[in-house]
Amino acid sequence: MSSGQQAGYSLQTRLLLAVTLVLTVFLGLTGFVLDSAFRNSLETGVTEQLQAQLYGLLAAVDEDAGEFYISENLREPRFSQLNSGLYGLISSPDQGELLRTPSALEFTLPAAPLTDNPEGELSRGETRFSRVVSDVGQIEYFEISYAVTWENRPQAIVFKVLESADSYLAEVTEFRTSLFSWFGALAALLLVSLLLLLRWGLSPLRRLARDLALIESGHAESLGHHYPSELSSVTQNLNLLIQSERKQQTRYRTTLGDLAHSLKTPLAVIQGEVSASAEQSLRHEERIERLAMVQEQLDRMNQIISYQLQRAVRSGTVGSLASQVNIKDTAAKICRALEKVYASKSVEFGQQIDARLLFLGDERDLMELLGNLLDNACKYGHGKVNISCALVSDSAQRLQLIVEDNGTGIGQEDCDRVLQRGVRLDTLAQGQGIGLAVVADIVQSYGGKISVERSQMLGGAAISILLGNIRLQG
C-alpha cells in the first residue's frame, strides 16, 4: 500500500468513480456530436426554405418607371401579414431601400450580422447567408441576400429575405431537452446496473473477508471451498498457509513439551549425583566416578536439545507454497564441505543426480537430510561415499535417493531401532547419534519412506529414501 489515500477507496468506489468518469465523457461527446449534427441539418433546411422564399419574392416583384412594386400575389402569405416574422426587402446601393413586403412595414433592419460574414458589397449573382440580431428586442433572424442585375439599371439590386429564428431555436431547445433527459436516464440506468453487477461480482471477496474474520476469531478452521475459480487458488493457498501455520504451532508445542519432559530425567540424575557428591566422606575415586556420571547426563541433555531443536526448526512445508531446491546443487555443496571435514580420510564422493531434479520444500530440510546422511557415510565408511537419485519407474513423481558407503554397514536390529519414527530421544539408546533419527523425522514429515539396506555398489550401509515432493525441471 503505497499511499494511504489510495488504499482508502474500496474496489467498488474505485470502479464506480472510473465508470462515472468514462460515462460522463462518453455521453458528453455523443451529445455534442448529435447536437451539432441536428443543428446543421436544421440550418440547411432553413437555408433552402429562405432561398425558395427569395426566389418567390424575386418572381413577384416588378418595376415600373423606377418604382418597384409587388406585381402579383405573393405565394407565401407570411410576406403579406404584418410582423409575421418573414420579411422581404429590396434595396440598391445608390438609392437605398426600394421596396418592403407588407409584413416588413414596421420592421427595423438589424445592423450587425451574428455570424462573421465577408464584408463589402455583394457582386452580381452572389447569394449571402447570415444570422443577424435585431437591435430592438434582440430577436435573432436568418438573412439571405441576393444581388441581381435589373434590366437597364447600372447598379445591382439586392433582394433580402429575413426570417425569425424563433421556431429554429425552439426546435433546437426541444431537441436538446429530450436528448439530455434520455442520456440522463441512460446514465442512471447504467450506473445502477453497474452497481448491482459490482455488488454481485465482488461478493466472493466480501465473503472471503467474513471467512477470514471467522478464522481470526477462532470460529472457523479454514476457508470454505465455494469460491469462484479466480479466487480459489488464492483461498487454497491461504488454507495451506493456515494449515502449515497450525502444524508449525503444534510442532512447537509438542517439541517444547518433549524437550521439557525428556530433560527432566538427566536433570534428576545430575541432581542426585550432586547431592551425593556433597558428602564429605566421599573418596576421591568415587567423586571422579560421579563427575563422569554428570558428564554423561550433560552429553545426553545436549543430544536431546539438538534433536528437538532440529525438529522444531524444520518447516515441513509441502504443496504449492513450498520453494524449489535443486537437489544436485545442494548435494554438491555438502560434499564440498565434507571433503574438507574428512580431508584426512580423503573421502571419494560419487554423485549421480539429475541436474533437473527439484525438491519441493524447505532448503534447510533438504540440507539437514543430505548433510546427516552424507556425514554418517563419511564417518562410518572407509573413504568411499556414493549418492544417487533416480525417479522410480512406476511413477514420475517419486524419487529414490540412496546414500551408500563402504563401511561395515548397520546391523538389522540396529536399523529398526534407529529408524523408529517419531521416537523420543530419551527412549533412544545411549551414545546413539541423532543424525538418522532426524533424517527419518524429515522424511516422515514430507510423507516419504526411509529404509536401511546393504550397499550393492560399495558393500557398506545404504540408506534409501523415497520422496514424493519432487519435480523435474523444464
Added chain:
Amino acid sequence: MRLLVVEDESLLRQQLVLGLQKAGFVVDDAADGKAGLFQALEYEYDAAIIDLGLPLLDGISVIRKLREAGRKYPVLILTARGDWQDKVAGLDAGADDYVVKPFRLEEIQARLNALLRRAAGFASPQITAGPISLDTSSKRVTVHGNPVELTAYEYKTLEYLILHIDQVVSKAELTDHLYAQDYDRDSNVLEVFIRRLRQKLDPDESLQPIDTVRGQGYRLRVMD
C-alpha cells in the same frame, strides 16, 4: 603453536583460552568479529577458532575476509545452531572444520591437532622423521621405538620443528609460535630447550637431528 580464539561469550572464551594454554598452545583471543579480523590479519597464526555468531562482524565474514587476504592457516568454526546450513556456509567461506556447541575441550584439541597436522601435510597423528616418531594426539615421542620423556616446552619445540621438517625455522618464529607475547625474546631459553632436546633425542650424538643454521635458525633434518 599460536592460536587465535574469537568468541563473544566471555566465560566460554576464558575456558577455551585456559584449556588450550594448558594443552600447550599459545593463545590470543578476541571478543568480537572486528577485533578478531584485525588480529587474524595482523599476526601469523598456526590456526584460528572462530565462533559463527559474533557481534560487529559475523564469523563467516571474518573467515571470508581472512581468506581473501591470503591467510592460509586452518580455521575451526564453532556453531551453536549446528544445522547443516550453518556448517556448509562456514566451510564454504573457507573454514576447515566445525565443532558444535556445547563441546568438550578434548574434542577441540583433537580437531585442532588434526588441522595443524593436515596444514603441515601429514595425514595421520603419527609423524615420523627417521627414527624419531611423534604422536600429536597423545603427545608422546619415541626414538627407535623407545619412549623419550620431554617437558611440555620441549615437546612443543620438537612438534613445531617436525611439522616444518627440512625448513629453516628462525628463533623469532619459534618464539612467536611457542610462547606468549610477553615472553622475553632476548633470553636464551630457546637455546636451552634445543640443547636439551638434542641430548634427549640423541644422547650418543649419532643422529644429529637438529641443525643449527648460523644466523638463520634451526632445521630438523630429513633422516633415513
